[in-house]
Amino acid sequence: MRLNxxxxxxQLYQLNLIDTPGHVDFSYEVSRSLQAxxxxxxxxxxxxGVEAQTLAxxxxxLNHNLEIIPVINKIxxxxxxxxxxxxxxxxxxxLPAQDxxxxxxxxxxxxxxxxxxxxxxxxxxxxxxEAPLRALIFDSWFDPYRGVIILVRxxxxxxxxxxKIKLMATGALCEVxxxxxxxxxxxxxxxxxxxEAGFLFANIKTVSDxxxxxxxxxxxxxxxxxxxxxxxIKPMVFAGLYPVESHEHGRLRxxxxxxxxxxxxxxFEPENSVALGFGFRCGFLGLLHxxxxxxxxxxxxxxxxxxxxxxxxxxxxxxxxxxxxxxxxSKFPDPSVIKHIEEPIIDATVITREEYVGEILxxxxxxxxxxxxxxxxxxxxxLLLYELPLNEIVLDFYDRLKSAxxxxxxxxxxxxxxxxxxxxxxxxxxxxEPVDALSMIVHRDFAYDRGKLLIERLRKLIPRQMFExxxxxxxxxxxxxRETIKAMGKNVLAKCYGGDISRKRKLLEKQKEGKKRxxxxxxxxxxxxxxxxxxxxxxxxxx
Amino acid sequence: MPGVYISYPFCAQKCTYCNxxxxxxxxxxxxxxxxxxxxxxAAHRWAWxxxxxxxxGGTPSGMATGGLDRILAAVPGRGRWQEAxxxxxxxxITGERAARWVxxxxxRVSLGVQSFVQRELARTGRKHSAxxxxxxxxxxxxxxxTNINIDLIAGLPGQSRASWQESLAWxxxxxxxxxxxxxxxxxxDSRLGSEVLLNGKRYGAPDVxxxxxxxxxxxxxxxxxxxxxxxxxxxxxxxxxGFESLHNLKYWRLEPYAGFGADAxxxxxxxxxxxIESPSEYVSKTQSGASPCIGETPANPAEERFFIGLRLTxxxxxxxxEWQKFERPIQRFLADGLLSRDRERLRLTDRxxxxxxxxxxxxxx
Numbered sequence: 001m002r003l004n005x006x007x008x009x010x011q012l013y014q015l016n017l018i019d020t021p022g023h024v025d026f027s028y029e030v031s032r033s034l035q036a037x038x039x040x041x042x043x044x045x046x047x048x049g050v051e052a053q054t055l056a057x058x059x060x061x062l063n064h065n066l067e068i069i070p071v072i073n074k075i076x077x078x079x080x081x082x083x084x085x086x087x088x089x090x091x092x093x094x095l096p097a098q099d100x101x102x103x104x105x106x107x108x109x110x111x112x113x114x115x116x117x118x119x120x121x122x123x124x125x126x127x128x129x130e131a132p133l134r135a136l137i138f139d140s141w142f143d144p145y146r147g148v149i150i151l152v153r154x155x156x157x158x159x160x161x162x163x164k165i166k167l168m169a170t171g172a173l174c175e176v177x178x179x180x181x182x183x184x185x186x187x188x189x190x191x192x193x194x195x196e197a198g199f200l201f202a203n204i205k206t207v208s209d210x211x212x213x214x215x216x217x218x219x220x221x222x223x224x225x226x227x228x229x230x231x232x233i234k235p236m237v238f239a240g241l242y243p244v245e246s247h248e249h250g251r252l253r254x255x256x257x258x259x260x261x262x263x264x265x266x267x268f269e270p271e272n273s274v275a276l277g278f279g280f281r282c283g284f285l286g287l288l289h290x291x292x293x294x295x296x297x298x299x300x301x302x303x304x305x306x307x308x309x310x311x312x313x314x315x316x317x318x319x320x321x322x323x324x325x326x327x328x329x330s331k332f333p334d335p336s337v338i339k340h341i342e343e344p345i346i347d348a349t350v351i352t353r354e355e356y357v358g359e360i361l362x363x364x365x366x367x368x369x370x371x372x373x374x375x376x377x378x379x380x381x382x383l384l385l386y387e388l389p390l391n392e393i394v395l396d397f398y399d400r401l402k403s404a405x406x407x408x409x410x411x412x413x414x415x416x417x418x419x420x421x422x423x424x425x426x427x428x429x430x431x432x433e434p435v436d437a438l439s440m441i442v443h444r445d446f447a448y449d450r451g452k453l454l455i456e457r458l459r460k461l462i463p464r465q466m467f468e469x470x471x472x473x474x475x476x477x478x479x480x481x482r483e484t485i486k487a488m489g490k491n492v493l494a495k496c497y498g499g500d501i502s503r504k505r506k507l508l509e510k511q512k513e514g515k516k517r518x519x520x521x522x523x524x525x526x527x528x529x530x531x532x533x534x535x536x537x538x539x540x541x542x543x
Numbered sequence: 544m545p546g547v548y549i550s551y552p553f554c555a556q557k558c559t560y561c562n563x564x565x566x567x568x569x570x571x572x573x574x575x576x577x578x579x580x581x582x583x584x585a586a587h588r589w590a591w592x593x594x595x596x597x598x599x600g601g602t603p604s605g606m607a608t609g610g611l612d613r614i615l616a617a618v619p620g621r622g623r624w625q626e627a628x629x630x631x632x633x634x635x636i637t638g639e640r641a642a643r644w645v646x647x648x649x650x651r652v653s654l655g656v657q658s659f660v661q662r663e664l665a666r667t668g669r670k671h672s673a674x675x676x677x678x679x680x681x682x683x684x685x686x687x688x689t690n691i692n693i694d695l696i697a698g699l700p701g702q703s704r705a706s707w708q709e710s711l712a713w714x715x716x717x718x719x720x721x722x723x724x725x726x727x728x729x730x731x732d733s734r735l736g737s738e739v740l741l742n743g744k745r746y747g748a749p750d751v752x753x754x755x756x757x758x759x760x761x762x763x764x765x766x767x768x769x770x771x772x773x774x775x776x777x778x779x780x781x782x783x784x785g786f787e788s789l790h791n792l793k794y795w796r797l798e799p800y801a802g803f804g805a806d807a808x809x810x811x812x813x814x815x816x817x818x819i820e821s822p823s824e825y826v827s828k829t830q831s832g833a834s835p836c837i838g839e840t841p842a843n844p845a846e847e848r849f850f851i852g853l854r855l856t857x858x859x860x861x862x863x864x865e866w867q868k869f870e871r872p873i874q875r876f877l878a879d880g881l882l883s884r885d886r887e888r889l890r891l892t893d894r895x896x897x898x899x900x901x902x903x904x905x906x907x908x
Contacts, residue, residue, distance in 0.1 A: 466901060489753060489754025489755035492898065492900060494724075498548050498808055499793075499810060500817075501794070501847060512907055
């Protein structure tokens with residue numbers, strides 16, 4: 001957003017402002033926004049204090065050599081403790097915070113101080129308007145009338161309407177139909193030159209042609225080198241999405257395609273499950289991203305979904321040396337051909353209050369974490385740095401962290417690499433038939449407990465059938481846990497009183513309706529909730 | 544030839560297991576109800592001569608003197624009916640009453656015994672005993688009513704294999720030609736049922752036998768009654784040869800029947816209809832000249848013949864296109880041993896009876 005600000009020194013300054021998301025799922029976007037800037041306002045909540053993602057994003061900003069101006073917001077709250085927060089910023093982030101600006105955005109306190117600080121502390125942009133064009137894409141979205149709208153920061157050169165441009169990473173060529181800036185509504189203009197941020201549209205059909213981090217240059221007089229830091233964003237978390245009503249498969253595909261138009265970080269491919277029918281294996285940046293997509297599908301497109309347990313991408317080295325990437329348990333190779341498996345590892349930062357540390361440490365240990373740092377950071381807070389397998393995060397970690405800390409814990413993480421681990425595929429057999437949608441990949445040492453818990457849960461969720469149903473958890477051919485669902489005793493209506501046939505019919509219709517919502521695997525009818533049971537299987541202490 | 548069902552929903556007390564629209568209503572309603580019932584029957588345009596009459600309840604045996612005779616007099620063909628049943632609460636039968644029923648045209652009595660075991664009866668709200676039933680069966684036989692049915696319920700609170708044997712032993716001793724065995728229905732429509740569903744403690748709900756035990760008790764009854772010569776001819780109905788209930792058979796054979804009174808149902812061969820449930824609303828509606836009928840729907844014999852017809856031990860004779868239409872479920876149920884096939888006839892197996900709802904649901908589209 002552009003703001004023309006007349007400062008106390010009498011000069012008119014053009015400020016280009018970018019808001020960034022805070023959540024770890026979108027840290028790449030944040031990093032591109034930071035690269036587009038010369039300075040950053042570090043806004044800390046005066047009562048909540050520094051959170052794990054505050055820390056992560058500050059480090060990102062420091063890595064980009066940005067001028068960082070600490071701001072303490074919400075000082076109007078009764079629970080605000082600005083002095084303690086100042087200490088926290090100094091101690092935890094290592095930034096001098098005696099000059100942190102105290103603000104209440106709600107009450108308009110300190111706004112001028114912030115703008116003056118920006119004018120005095122943040123260096124002016126250095127690029128030349130005459131140089132070959134280089135503009136950094138830091139956001140994009142799809143507009144049904146104008147195609148993809150791209151937000152750019154012009155680093156060098158000038159971007160004009162009618163100019164032929166090239167997107168350096170994807171190689172896409174197009175002609176600029178319009179440029180402009182937000183103030184706060186979109187304002188069209190003729191050009192954006194070095195140092196300015198704004199939008200452009202060029203009849204681009206899909207956001208995957210205009211990826212965040214890519215560099216826009218001119219077809220004439222092109223830049224020799226793209227701006228640094230571009231990465232193809234790869235999904236980290238995968239899950240199967242299935243329509244509850246199998247006939248909605250086509251609608252689900254259309255909805256996914258529409259969402260994909262607007263979100264290049266999200267991808268999907270068709271997947272077929274014996275239990276759930278036709279669906280899609282989808283890749284996400286993280287769990288929040290998954291939830292957002294899920295919710296949009298249900299709310300905007302009104303599609304009821306069954307989501308299978310989220311998993312991660314494994315690197316499997318086969319006996320013959322071949323490297324296979326596996327992000328779907330049903331594609332997990334036969335154990336006999338596996339030489340070794342690597343799983344993604346993250347560095348996770350948790351910031352919480354002292355009183356919850358005990359519970360959280362227990363949780364982190366249970367999730368195969370390795371402690372790298374334990375630090376008291378003042379004001380009764382503790383910072384924990386742990387190395388954790390990503391697959392331990394994707395099942396139920398957030399919920400459990402939240403309940404262990406009563407909501408007073410923040411989490412941030414980044415991918416630290418891959419590590420060889422003895423991962424195995426845990427299968428669930430219902431009446432002897434493997435149910436693919438219930439399979440998951442787990443650490444060998446955890447397989448027994450997870451398998452046992454999972455089938456205990458399934459035993460409660462799958463209604464009694466006309467015959468006894470065996471539930472088994474197995475690794476390969478080896479059954480590691482077993483439960484039995486007793487057969488139902490009867491299902492019979494005794495009376496047909498006084499010729500009342502409608503009552504009988506209603507009862508049978510109701511029964512039939514209930515069955516429709518079940519998925520049939522072999523001879524067993526499995527309710528939808530059972531497929532969600534996998535999601536909660538790590539939660540050992542309750543049902 | 545069709546049947547006639549007449550509903551008399553008044554009871555001295557509401558039984559805990561009862562999930563029908565019968566119960567205890569104000570005394571003064573009864574004579575008004577009888578008047579309206581007689582009027583409804585008299586106003587009916589008979590397209591045929593009734594073959595069977597069934598007076599169900601409620602407790603029609605509790606009707607005041609004269610009422611029953613007026614009601615039955617309104618039904619055409621008295622004296623030529625093949626079967627005329629009255630439902631009777633044990634503990635109320637006297638020689639004099641039995642004689643009046645017979646003179647009113649009744650030739651069959653259905654006794655709502657439910658159990659011969661005192662502590663089981665006490666918890667349901669019933670007031671009779673095995674000895675009373677024994678005495679009254681004798682009274683009925685003396686009065687000339689030999690076509691007697693005894694109702695039993697499997698699955699009452701506190702029932703056990705031993706207590707069930709006790710009830711079955713009483714059946715053997717009293718040797719009625721017809722027995723009905725119902726498995727207790729647990730649903731929100733009865734006090735006991737809703738108590739069970741809510742995990743409550745009243746009405747003996749915690750002592751309701753498991754589904755497995757109830758099913759076992761039922762199967763015991765099937766075997767024991769067969770040994771006594773009383774064979775199952777429908778899921779809940781057992782008779783000595785020639786004593787099958789002609790009236791009830793009409794329901795299962797999709798034959799027409801007229802229905803009168805509160806919550807009565809009827810079927811004219813094409814359309815099914817139902818009267819308003821509450822007796823007081825029935826009275827006020829009919830007194831104001833309105834029809835008591837609250838709903839008519841076209842019958843669906845293509846489906847009904849399965850979920851009703853398969854209740855009969857003889858099963859259903861299928862048409863070639865029906866084998867095709869229901870091929871998948873039929874194959875599955877044959878494989879699972881719930882149905883058996885004899886040429887073009889399909890029957891529930893013994894096991895199929897216990898899971899008959901599972902089977903029937905597949906024939907509803």
